[in-house]
Amino acid sequence: MEGRTGGMEGKLVMVRQELGGAGGSGHVLTRDSINQNVVQAEYAVRGKLYAAAQARSKAGKQVILTNVGNPQALGQKPITFPRQVLALVTHPPLMERAKSLGIPSDAVQRAQEYLAAVGSTGAYQDSRGNALVRKQVADFITRRDGFPADPDSVFLTDGAGVGITLCMRTAIRGRHDGVMMPIPQYPLYSATVEVMNGTKVGYFLDESNEWGMDIAELDRAYNDAVASGVTPRIIVVINPGNPTGMCLTMENLKDVLMWCARRRVVLFADEVYQTNIYKPDTRPFISFKKALGELGGSAQCSTELVSFNTVSKGALGECGRRGAYFEVVNVDSKVVDEIYKLLSMNLSSNVDGQIYVGLMCQPPVPGDPSFPLYNMEMNSIIESLKRRALRLARTFNTMEGVQCTEVTSSMYAFPQITLPPAAIEAARQAGHKPDEFYCLELLDQTGICVVPGSGFGQKDSTFHFRTTILPPESMFDDIIERFTSFHAKFMRQYGGAKAKL
Structure with missing residues (x-):
C-alpha cells in the first residue's frame, strides 16, 4: 500500500x-x-507606445497622450447638468441645499425621478438595466431615427466594450466562426475575437474614397474566408469611423444592410461617436437603425442588428463613468434571453453609468432652467473639436510625404506617411515596424504619444498613425509646432519621402 x-x-x-x-x-x-489566445491578442492603443510613454513619464519627462480618446484626461471640462444630477442622486441630502448651491430646479426634479426609480445608487438594478433609463434610451432612439424602439431591446452595460464583448461571446463558437472587421479598425475587435477563439476576417476601407465601404470588397473578404473554411457570422462597422474620422452615407449604410441580409451576417454597429459630427450639413451621422427603418425593417431587410453607444464620447466625454447601451433589432427572442442571462451573471452594471446614459439620452430641452448653460457647454465643446479637427488635418497635409483625409467626425486623424527607405531600414535594424519606429521617435523627441497604423491594420506598403484631436486649443500651436518640426527633421535625417515601400 x-x-x-x-x-x-x-x-x-x-x-x-x-x-x-x-x-x-x-x-x-x-x-x-x-490561455494562448490571450497571449496572441494585441491592443495597440495601450501597447508598446503607451508603455514607452509611461516610462518617459516616470522619468519626469513631459508626455502628451494623444493615443486614446479620453477627453477629460486632456482637460475637457465636464458638462454641468449631468454632474449636478449625479451629485444629488449620490448624496440626496444635498437636495435640501440645492438652491443655495445654485443647482437648478430641473436638476433637482431629475434627481428625484432617478432616486424613485433606482432606490439607491448603491443598489443592484435589473441585469438588463434600470427600466426608467432603458425607456429614456428607447425614446431617444425613436426621436433620432423616426422609427420605434422597444425598451426591452435595450441593454445597459459598463462601457460599450463590455456590451461588444458580451455579444461576441454569444455569437462566436470557435475558429470556424469569422468576424468581419474594417481595416483599419479599433483594435478592441481583433483582440476580442482572438480571445474568444474566433477568426478575424478583415475588409479594407477605401482610403481614396473618404474611407467608405465597398460592397465588392466585402464580397472579396467573405469569399476568401469561406474558401479557407471560415464562415463569417458578424460584420463590425464603425460609424463614425475610428480611427478614420469619417461618416458613412445613407446609400452606403443601406447597401451594407442589404449585403448582410443576403449573406446572412449579423451587423454590429459601433456608433459611439455619433455626436462628434463636424460637417452636419454634408456629412451627418445616420444610424443603421434609421437606414434599416427606411428599408422597411424586417419586411424588406431581415438583417440582425446590434448597435452600441456610450457616454464616453461626444461632448460628454465621461469615459470614467463606464455608461453605455446596446440595442438589438431583428434578433431571435430566445437569443435575447441568452444575452440577458449572460448579463445576469454580473448582476448589474454600475448605476452611476446607467444614470449618465439616461442623462445623455434625455438632456435639458428649451424652456428648462438648465438648458441655456447645457446648450452653450455642449456646442462650445463640439465647435472647438471641429476647429481642432480641421486644423490638424490641414497641418498634416502640408507636411512632406503625408496625406490626411479630412476629419469630419469622431476624435481622430489617421494620416498616411510615406517613409524614406533609410527610415524603413533603420526600423528593421531596431526591431520595429516602420510606422512604430516613426511613432517612437516622435515620442522620444516631442513627448507626443500616438498609435502606429499597424496597430489598427492597414494595406500593405502603406504606413499611418492615429492621433486624437483632443488636446486643448490652448496647446494646439505648440503641438502643431512639435509635429511639423519633428517630421521635417525626421525626413531630413532619412533622406525624404522618395519611395512608398
Missing part, C-alpha cells in the same frame, strides 16, 4: 513539475501555460 501511495505521489510531483506548480519550480501560471 505504501509503495502504491509513493508511486501516486511521484506521478503528482511529475505533473506539478510539468505545470510549473507546487512541488516544482516557478509559477503555476506562466506566459506559456495560460
Whole structure:
C-alpha cells in the first residue's frame, strides 16, 4: 500500500513539475501555460507606445497622450447638468441645499425621478438595466431615427466594450466562426475575437474614397474566408469611423444592410461617436437603425442588428463613468434571453453609468432652467473639436510625404506617411515596424504619444498613425509646432519621402 501511495505521489510531483506548480519550480501560471489566445491578442492603443510613454513619464519627462480618446484626461471640462444630477442622486441630502448651491430646479426634479426609480445608487438594478433609463434610451432612439424602439431591446452595460464583448461571446463558437472587421479598425475587435477563439476576417476601407465601404470588397473578404473554411457570422462597422474620422452615407449604410441580409451576417454597429459630427450639413451621422427603418425593417431587410453607444464620447466625454447601451433589432427572442442571462451573471452594471446614459439620452430641452448653460457647454465643446479637427488635418497635409483625409467626425486623424527607405531600414535594424519606429521617435523627441497604423491594420506598403484631436486649443500651436518640426527633421535625417515601400 505504501509503495502504491509513493508511486501516486511521484506521478503528482511529475505533473506539478510539468505545470510549473507546487512541488516544482516557478509559477503555476506562466506566459506559456495560460490561455494562448490571450497571449496572441494585441491592443495597440495601450501597447508598446503607451508603455514607452509611461516610462518617459516616470522619468519626469513631459508626455502628451494623444493615443486614446479620453477627453477629460486632456482637460475637457465636464458638462454641468449631468454632474449636478449625479451629485444629488449620490448624496440626496444635498437636495435640501440645492438652491443655495445654485443647482437648478430641473436638476433637482431629475434627481428625484432617478432616486424613485433606482432606490439607491448603491443598489443592484435589473441585469438588463434600470427600466426608467432603458425607456429614456428607447425614446431617444425613436426621436433620432423616426422609427420605434422597444425598451426591452435595450441593454445597459459598463462601457460599450463590455456590451461588444458580451455579444461576441454569444455569437462566436470557435475558429470556424469569422468576424468581419474594417481595416483599419479599433483594435478592441481583433483582440476580442482572438480571445474568444474566433477568426478575424478583415475588409479594407477605401482610403481614396473618404474611407467608405465597398460592397465588392466585402464580397472579396467573405469569399476568401469561406474558401479557407471560415464562415463569417458578424460584420463590425464603425460609424463614425475610428480611427478614420469619417461618416458613412445613407446609400452606403443601406447597401451594407442589404449585403448582410443576403449573406446572412449579423451587423454590429459601433456608433459611439455619433455626436462628434463636424460637417452636419454634408456629412451627418445616420444610424443603421434609421437606414434599416427606411428599408422597411424586417419586411424588406431581415438583417440582425446590434448597435452600441456610450457616454464616453461626444461632448460628454465621461469615459470614467463606464455608461453605455446596446440595442438589438431583428434578433431571435430566445437569443435575447441568452444575452440577458449572460448579463445576469454580473448582476448589474454600475448605476452611476446607467444614470449618465439616461442623462445623455434625455438632456435639458428649451424652456428648462438648465438648458441655456447645457446648450452653450455642449456646442462650445463640439465647435472647438471641429476647429481642432480641421486644423490638424490641414497641418498634416502640408507636411512632406503625408496625406490626411479630412476629419469630419469622431476624435481622430489617421494620416498616411510615406517613409524614406533609410527610415524603413533603420526600423528593421531596431526591431520595429516602420510606422512604430516613426511613432517612437516622435515620442522620444516631442513627448507626443500616438498609435502606429499597424496597430489598427492597414494595406500593405502603406504606413499611418492615429492621433486624437483632443488636446486643448490652448496647446494646439505648440503641438502643431512639435509635429511639423519633428517630421521635417525626421525626413531630413532619412533622406525624404522618395519611395512608398
